[in-house]
Amino acid sequence: MTNLNTSNPLLSVSTLKNRAVPFHEIKNEHYLPAVKEAIQQAQRQLEKVVDHSESANFENTIEALENLSEPLDYVATIFYKLLSAHSNEEMQKLAGEIGPLLSQFSNDVTLNPELFKRVQSVYDQKAQLTLSTEQATLLENTYKDFQRNGALLDADKKQTLREIDKRLSELTPKFAENLLKATNSFEMLLTDPSDVTGLPESALESAEHAAKEKGHEKGWLFTLDIPSYLAFMKYADHRELREKLYKAYASRSFGGEFDNQKVLKEIAKLRFQRAQLLGYPTHAHFILEKRMAETPEKVHKFLDRIAEVSLPAAQKDITELQEFVNSQQGPSTLQRWDFSYYSEKLKEQKYHFNEEEIRPYFKLENVIAGAFEHARRLYGIRFEKSSDYPTYHGEVTTYDVYSEETNEFIGVFFADFFPRSSKRGGAWMTNIYRQGLFMGEVMRPHVVIVCNFTKSTPTKPSLLTYDEVRTLFHEFGHALHGLLSKCHYRSLSGTSVYWDFVELPSQVMENWTLEHETLSLFAKHYQTNEVIPKELTQKLKNSSLFQAGYTSLRQVSLGKLDFAWHALDPSGVDDVPAYESQVMTPFNAVPEVPGTNLSCNFSHIFAGGYSAGYYSYKWAEVLDADTFELFKEKGLYNKEVATSFKKNILEKGGSEHPMELYKRFRGREPDPDALLRRDQFI
Structure with missing residues (x-):
């Protein structure tokens, strides 16, 4: 990537430390011109690959395609990173323009017949080529990506595919935009102390602080942001107000100004049409071709087995x-x-246990330090806070990551922890730079974890709930997958793995948060500095399986709802709530509430990349339970096991099939009963 336009920071090579993104210089007006110019540059590179005078080989075709659109990848990554974490009305409008441009360019690559001839030529020679394992994977992936994106279609069908992809690129950000606006549109200001009885001091302080920030002289402000919503639903004695808040949350984007019913129906129909066009029975068949689960039948069988053992426990x-x-x-x-x-x-x-009892031990800064110490003990890395990197918001903190043994630079870690109106709900990990070849050198990654934790107040630090501690460790597991990657190619590095494997490094991390050996590293009372007592840790552990049957069945039901939209022909669906009800009723432990709907705010499957993939959370639970059994057997911080997990799983990214990587780590395929043992279903 050379400087394409020195006046646009998105098109200039960063001269900052470790090529840090100059977030402080980027303005909304830079995005669209940068995308257009980067596309033109990528198209010129595309022509060079197609018109290459030499016969197609791995370097001049497959490797050239891997590096084809570096400036465009850079611009798009930054735009979509901020669209989720620090958006505004103008960016949401831009998404409607930028998405179709990127979709069109992607089609220009995969639907180019001359280019596909070159890719096919290399693919047909693969038995004669001397390729490394990673190169062989890149070749296989490249060929399959062309095939799965229409390279074998005739001209008319290619045009239809372009139209579908363009429309989908408009609809998925629209779904997310509607949901964010619906979430932000509701506020509940309470001024009568009798309305907030039962709520712990921490929740009241946060609500009082939120009210003041919005210009209210007195009262408590509750919103649909997760920390605010969950605290009220869990602790508020006032039943009618719980009902009001629940209905507001569960009806987001269902009817009204920000309705997602038409949007999601069109998304589901277009995904089905696209799959059929490419020769697959449904969108789920298309997706699962590149998953460990392989087929919808296997997923249904897997979910049915989990449901079978969860149901008696859930009923109890x-x-x-x-x-x-x-x-x-x-x-x-x-x-x-x-x-x-x-x-x-x-x-x-x-259990003689209240989660608020342990909250004083979970000061955010201590939990972060604990996660860092946990990573040091397992993988020999250290995190050093740095002010050298620009950030996209004042609340974001940055760290340099080094090998403890060699002092080798590993990457940059960004932490963005608090809710704001410009950020979507939930928690996620993303990359600013993926590890791998970029601009002529193998770069170390810049990774970000984004959460929505309870903020500090003028009188109290940010004290996390146990669920928030688990979330932090979960996202930190994804971050370590990105940071510790040792691949050559970006498209195969870090979290670029099958989606039913990607949750293993994150979910396995959650297991340590129930172990006193780990909690004692960081769980210290914010006022007295006392380490969390063992009895309290034991109570937490005992209560962790509370309603495990119900929780498991709930996850199965979400996987089934996802498949109802993506493993069948949705074109006959007119009534969204009736269709959803048909799927969810067998799993409903509590009566449905008229006027609410889950599909309309199910952003994981309609805007978050998990279409026909929500089952993967449960699938990865099998892997993580099986993995953690080995740590429990050998020692929570056993160097041999940790090193094997690091070398065979975290460093390898998607450079090999995940089952091969897992077998190399565990010595066998995963034991499906490991999860059932952990949940005490068997």
């Missing part, structure tokens, strides 16, 4: 909760806005 969980509710307020039907509230009270009674 619900019966126990209903009996508890009856004992508390007399016989009454358990409603969805009661679930978290009474579950928390039952858990407290059953």
Whole structure:
């Protein structure tokens, strides 16, 4: 990548430390011109590959394609990173223009018949070529990507595919935009102290602080941001207000100004049409061709097995909760806005444990330091806070990462922890730079984790819930997958793996957060600095399987809903809530609430890349339970096991088939019963 335009920071080679992105210089007006210019440059490179005078070989075709659009990849990465983490109205409008341009260029590559001839020529010679394992994977992936994106279609069908891809590139950001606007459009200001009884001091302080930030002189402001919403649903005694908040959350983008019903129906129909055009029965068949699960039939079988063993436990969980509710307020039907509230009270009674008891031990800064120490003990790396890197928001902090043994630079870690109106909900990890070949050298990665944790207040630091601690470790696991990657090609590095494998490095990290050996590294009372007592850790561990059956069945139901939209022909679906109800009713432990709908805010599958892939969370739980059994057997910080996981899983990215990598680490295929043992279903 040479400087394409020195006046546009997105088109200039960064001269900052480790090629840091100059976020402080980037303005909204830079994006569209940068995308257009980078596309032109990539098209010129494309012509060079197609018109190359020599016969097609690995270097002049496959490797050239890998590096074809470096400036464009850079611009698009930054734009979409900020669209999720620090967006505004103008960027959301730009997404509607930029998405189709990128889709069109992608089609220009994969639908170019002369280029595909060159790719096919190299692919046909693969048995005679002397390629490394990673090169062989890149060749296989490149050929399959062309095939799966229409290279074998005739001209008319190629044009249809272009039109479908263009429309999808407009619809998926529209779904996310609608959901963000719907989430931000609701606020509940309470001024009567009787409305907030039951809420812990931490939640009240945050709500009071939120009210003041919005210009209210007094009162408590509750929103649909996860920390605010969950605290109210779990602790607020006021049932009617819980109902009001629940209905607002569960009806986001269902009807009204930001309705997603038409959007999601069109997305599902177009994905189905696209799959059929390419010769696949459904979108799920298309997606699963490049997954460990391989076919929809295998996924259904897997989910049905989990459902079969979860169902008795889930029924027991619900019966126990209903009996508890009856004992508390007399016989009454358990409603969805009661679930978290009474579950928390039952858990407290059953385990003599309240999550607020442990919260003072989870000061955010200590948890971060604990995650870093955890990584040091496992993988021999250290994190050093740095102010050398520009960030896209003042709350983002940056760290340099080094090998403890050799002092070798490993990468840059960005942490963005707090909710804001410009950020979508949830938690995720992303890359600014992927590890691998970029601009002529193998670059170390710049990775980001983005969360929505409870903010500090003027009188109290940010104290995390246990769920937030687990979320931080989860996303940190993804970050380590990105940081520790040792691949040559960017498209194969870090988290560029099959989607039902990508959650292994993240989900396995959550296991350590229930172990006293790990918690004692960082769980210290924010006022006294006392290490969390062992008895409290044990109570946390005992309560971790509370409602495990219900939780497992809930995950299965979401996987089934995803497949209802993507493993069947959705063209006959007119009534979104009726269709959803048909799928979810067998799994509903608590009655459905009229006027609410999950599909309309199911951003994972309609805007987040998990279409026909939500099952992968459960799939990866099998892998992570099986992996953690080995750590439990050999020692939580056993160097031999940790080094094997690092070398065979984290460093390899997608350079080999995940089952081969897993077998190399574990010595065998994963044991599906490991998850059932952990959840105590068998």
